[in-house]
Amino acid sequence: MMTDNELLRYSRHILLPDIDIAGQQALHDSRVLIVGLGGLGSPVAMYLVAAGVGHLTLVDFDEVDVSNLQRQVVHNENSVGKNKAQSAKDALLKLNPLVHIDTIEEKVPADQWQSMIEQADIVVDCTDNFATRFALNAASYQQKKPLVSAAAIRFEGQLSVFDHRDVSSPCYQCLYSPDGSEDLRCAEAGVVAPIVGVMGSLQALEVIKLIIQSGESLVGRLVLFDAKRHQWREMRLPKDPHCPVCSAS
Ligand SMILES: [Zn+2]
Incomplete structure (x- = not known):
């Protein structure tokens, strides 16, 4: 039952x-488990907390650096x-103050x-490196939990949802080969x-759409944003039949 304060909020x-x-x-x-409290994790956490998601777990071992403040607005x-999760x-x-963090x-x-993902309903990938992204994908696939993933660099962004409750959903690994992908970090490439x-x-x-079970999710679709030309593109994202994580074998 929600209180009067919550009904108003x-x-x-x-x-x-x-x-x-x-x-x-x-x-x-x-x-909701939010991994990475940097540029992506800041708005994710702020909007989910403002929206009233009751339990958030924030994961980040890094400390806030002055060069983060240009975009990591939390x-x-x-x-x-300070540690980014604590900050x-x-x-x-x-x-x-009504949510638990x-x-x-x-x-x-x-x-x-x-074990961390087992306790969450949804995982949000806000990291900046492939090693963690692949590990998160494999673990959320094992635990059959949806993974909401995004990336941003320079003037470009991408976004998709991998719903591991649905056997026809591709996974993050279907997008990339495990060894052919190189990290491109904001520290080197820059980001607006x-x-x-x-x-x-x-x-x-x-995340909110998944929780309220409304609308159409991005499962099987990858959205790409080119901010410089303000163009959005959408690609179909098929399941890779040879994917080492989610293929039938
Ligand atoms: Zn896959």
């Missing part, structure tokens, strides 16, 4: 027939030197993602500040 959601009280309650009862000047939690509880502030070994805001906000939106 979330009233613009509750007005929407697609959400209503039942959808808001579903948001309240959901557990952090501020006083966060420099984000401090800011998020000021935005909405856990932090994991150490590096997570690849074999420990499964709002592109992570755009892509992270869309991740939060897809």
Whole structure:
């Protein structure tokens, strides 16, 4: 049961027939794991907390650096030197004290993602490296949990949803060969500040749609955004029959 305070706080959601009280309650009862509290993780966490997602687990072992503040908007000047998950939690509880937030502030070994994902309803990939993305994908596939994944670099972004509850869904690994992919990081290539805001906000939106079970998800589709020319492209993303993670064998 929601309190009067919650009914008022979330009233613009509750007005929407697609959400209503039942959808808001579903948001309240959901557990979302956010991996990476940088450029993408900032808007993801801020919107999910503002929207009333009841339980968030924030994972980041990194510390806030002054060069992060250009785009990682959940952090501020006083966060420099603090752990990113802790810094984000401090800011998020000021935005909405009614939600529950856990932090994991150490590096997570690849074999420990499964137990962490087991306790979540949805996993949001906001990381910046292929090793973690592949590990998260494999573990969320094993646990049959949806993975909402995005990336942004320079003036470009991409977004997809891998719903591992659905056997026909491709997985993140279907997109890439495990050894042919090289990390391209913002530290080397640069990134325009709002592109992570755009892509992270869309991740939060897809998470909410999955929770309220409304609309059409991005499963089997990859969306690409070229901000310089303001062009959106959508590609069909087939399941790779030889994928080492999700193929039938
Ligand atoms: Zn696959």
